Amino acid sequence: MPNQSMTDRYKIRRDSLRENIKSEEIEGLLISTEKNVSYLSGFSGDSTWLLLTADSELLISDFRYVTQLEEECPGVDLHIRSSKTKMTEALAEKVAERNFKQLGIEGHSMTTEVFDTLDKSMERVELTSICWKVEELRAVKDHHEIQEIREAVRLAEKGFAYLQAILTPEATEQQLAYELEHAVRNFGGDELSFHPIIAVGDRSALPHYRPGKLKIAESPILLVDWGAQTHSGYKSDLTRTMLTAAFPDPKFETVYRTVLEAQRLAIEAISPGVSCKKIDAVARDFIQKAGFGEYFDHGLGHGIGLDIHELPRFSQSSDAPLEAGMVVTVEPGIYLAGWGGVRIEDDVLVTDSGCEVLSSVPKDWDSVRVNI
Amino acid sequence: MPNQSMTDRYKIRRDSLRENIKSEEIEGLLISTEKNVSYLSGFSGDSTWLLLTADSELLISDFRYVTQLEEECPGVDLHIRSSKTKMTEALAEKVAERNFKQLGIEGHSMTTEVFDTLDKSMERVELTSICWKVEELRAVKDHHEIQEIREAVRLAEKGFAYLQAILTPEATEQQLAYELEHAVRNFGGDELSFHPIIAVGDRSALPHYRPGKLKIAESPILLVDWGAQTHSGYKSDLTRTMLTAAFPDPKFETVYRTVLEAQRLAIEAISPGVSCKKIDAVARDFIQKAGFGEYFDHGLGHGIGLDIHELPRFSQSSDAPLEAGMVVTVEPGIYLAGWGGVRIEDDVLVTDSGCEVLSSVPKDWDSVRVNI
Numbered sequence: 242m243p244n245q246s247m248t249d250r251y252k253i254r255r256d257s258l259r260e261n262i263k264s265e266e267i268e269g270l271l272i273s274t275e276k277n278v279s280y281l282s283g284f285s286g287d288s289t290w291l292l293l294t295a296d297s298e299l300l301i302s303d304f305r306y307v308t309q310l311e312e313e314c315p316g317v318d319l320h321i322r323s324s325k326t327k328m329t330e331a332l333a334e335k336v337a338e339r340n341f342k343q344l345g346i347e348g349h350s351m352t353t354e355v356f357d358t359l360d361k362s363m364e365r366v367e368l369t370s371i372c373w374k375v376e377e378l379r380a381v382k383d384h385h386e387i388q389e390i391r392e393a394v395r396l397a398e399k400g401f402a403y404l405q406a407i408l409t410p411e412a413t414e415q416q417l418a419y420e421l422e423h424a425v426r427n428f429g430g431d432e433l434s435f436h437p438i439i440a441v442g443d444r445s446a447l448p449h450y451r452p453g454k455l456k457i458a459e460s461p462i463l464l465v466d467w468g469a470q471t472h473s474g475y476k477s478d479l480t481r482t483m484l485t486a487a488f489p490d491p492k493f494e495t496v497y498r499t500v501l502e503a504q505r506l507a508i509e510a511i512s513p514g515v516s517c518k519k520i521d522a523v524a525r526d527f528i529q530k531a532g533f534g535e536y537f538d539h540g541l542g543h544g545i546g547l548d549i550h551e552l553p554r555f556s557q558s559s560d561a562p563l564e565a566g567m568v569v570t571v572e573p574g575i576y577l578a579g580w581g582g583v584r585i586e587d588d589v590l591v592t593d594s595g596c597e598v599l600s601s602v603p604k605d606w607d608s609v610r611v612n613i
Numbered sequence: 614m615p616n617q618s619m620t621d622r623y624k625i626r627r628d629s630l631r632e633n634i635k636s637e638e639i640e641g642l643l644i645s646t647e648k649n650v651s652y653l654s655g656f657s658g659d660s661t662w663l664l665l666t667a668d669s670e671l672l673i674s675d676f677r678y679v680t681q682l683e684e685e686c687p688g689v690d691l692h693i694r695s696s697k698t699k700m701t702e703a704l705a706e707k708v709a710e711r712n713f714k715q716l717g718i719e720g721h722s723m724t725t726e727v728f729d730t731l732d733k734s735m736e737r738v739e740l741t742s743i744c745w746k747v748e749e750l751r752a753v754k755d756h757h758e759i760q761e762i763r764e765a766v767r768l769a770e771k772g773f774a775y776l777q778a779i780l781t782p783e784a785t786e787q788q789l790a791y792e793l794e795h796a797v798r799n800f801g802g803d804e805l806s807f808h809p810i811i812a813v814g815d816r817s818a819l820p821h822y823r824p825g826k827l828k829i830a831e832s833p834i835l836l837v838d839w840g841a842q843t844h845s846g847y848k849s850d851l852t853r854t855m856l857t858a859a860f861p862d863p864k865f866e867t868v869y870r871t872v873l874e875a876q877r878l879a880i881e882a883i884s885p886g887v888s889c890k891k892i893d894a895v896a897r898d899f900i901q902k903a904g905f906g907e908y909f910d911h912g913l914g915h916g917i918g919l920d921i922h923e924l925p926r927f928s929q930s931s932d933a934p935l936e937a938g939m940v941v942t943v944e945p946g947i948y949l950a951g952w953g954g955v956r957i958e959d960d961v962l963v964t965d966s967g968c969e970v971l972s973s974v975p976k977d978w979d980s981v982r983v984n985i
Contacts, residue, residue, distance in 0.1 A: 305820045353720035353728045419798045426791045448677045
């Protein structure tokens, strides 16, 4: 059962949201994004919407979740629709009861079809697309969330130590991915926070590869991009690139050291008030000057939390400033098609005075070589 | 590498879609739903859209997927956008090149925000929301898909046999869920097809419960709702309700036998041409007459395939007729809050002459009691 301080936590978040949207011309805001409903109410299920006004909140759900809602969201009003009433119909009814003329909806997650259905069923109500407002709140983590992410990092690191311990020449990428998830669960995690990338040899040059049948001994390069998720849904996201044998091309060391130094410089630059694109540029410029600019064709990193990709985004175009409480990945990479890739990724908390790197898996050049 | 027959399979699907949408006033249809792109092209990654016209198809993606697209989708035209060009911008460019005046979009999955962005960036193009057309095609499985679902059922059943074998009084719901997934992977599956429901005691009355810390010995009732997924993404979905000790209330047997007979009658009624609501009514009426009508408040079942919930839907309102090649779950349940619930679920293939039950885990009353 939630205790008083947990109930307060959700109330604080809802009040912050009210503050952030008070300039919008709406009488209520419909929260239909699953994780946003969870963030604002504590409810951990799905198929539930939250109708928020300046001084009230109503969760609309169905009979499957009555018990769970009562346990997880004490003090929040509930409307349980019958199985014959669609969610959009139940909402229209509640909006009509309140005589709203303007309703905000989350246009970045609501489908066009649901929007059209609501628009037709609520003729007197003007629907306004209000995008990313809860996600903007979620970008800055509170104390509880930071603790959860620390735990997600700890679980990921325990899992990785296990993975290194069980490496054998015959193990396949896929087997290792399965064992990694099993280990994270045995250590107390919920699951991996995303399908891990475990890539042998030139597959390491594919930033979104999925583990396949390649065996560890088939090439010296082994790239692992993984994370763990706590039971309350918070995530970590790390990457290490290793050598399971000597690599024939001395360029590997150059590439590795370039990525590592680019990451170090970017992390060093992280501080509240600095724009995301500035941090991205620190790493990108360094890689560019080293002659690998064209081989780093993705953003430098992203926020993590309830989603594996959250705000803020380290991209070449994001003007958003960093704020204390944000937790971001820093993950430069260099990918040479048909040869191999190197990516190094850590999770970093923005603090009042700079930043704190939450993850601590060794990554210096001397730690790259692992025994199989 | 895909062979010729695989390439043909995707071409056949695209041609079927073209046939089904030819009455729509559109010059092209944008497929942006990830699994629909996969179904029509063979591409197994994400962040990729398919622009389909009467006589061409174009996959729009980014550099991360070049190698994978070339391997998985030979013969399909590719446009690789740069990381500086947004997906919506890349699409607008390609639509402009083609001088389209009407473009169909998948309104059931495209967000309002993306729709608005496209609408603004393609001033001369009328966007029309075309919903569920690929999903309607996907409801009827081809030979390859039926083989994949058979394999998903086989994996689920192997996993369940393992689960029963490792049951102990001290095992928790959560531990069993983890072991079940690990087993399915060891048997050759990709993962469980959804978060399994493993519910002890009165938790079995919560149709969407997630495994927690309850131990098997805490109550005689154990409900397991699980499925397996093959590496190509096809899913199975089964439920069994067991007793790990004698249940003190003889009503349990009445409830169990009622659910079992409702399922038997519904399966017996499955045949091409019969409406979905008719099948739903067969089970619902039986449960109603047995006095438990108000305790079965969800649809009787749903299609399975690349998604765990697909068309068709067995609901009280669905007029859609069954067709040979559909694969559906049949899963009546009776849920008594605070007491316990019984659900029995199997996967059923609609055939030319009736149906074939694909799953074969014992479910008669004599098999309900398991040793722990």
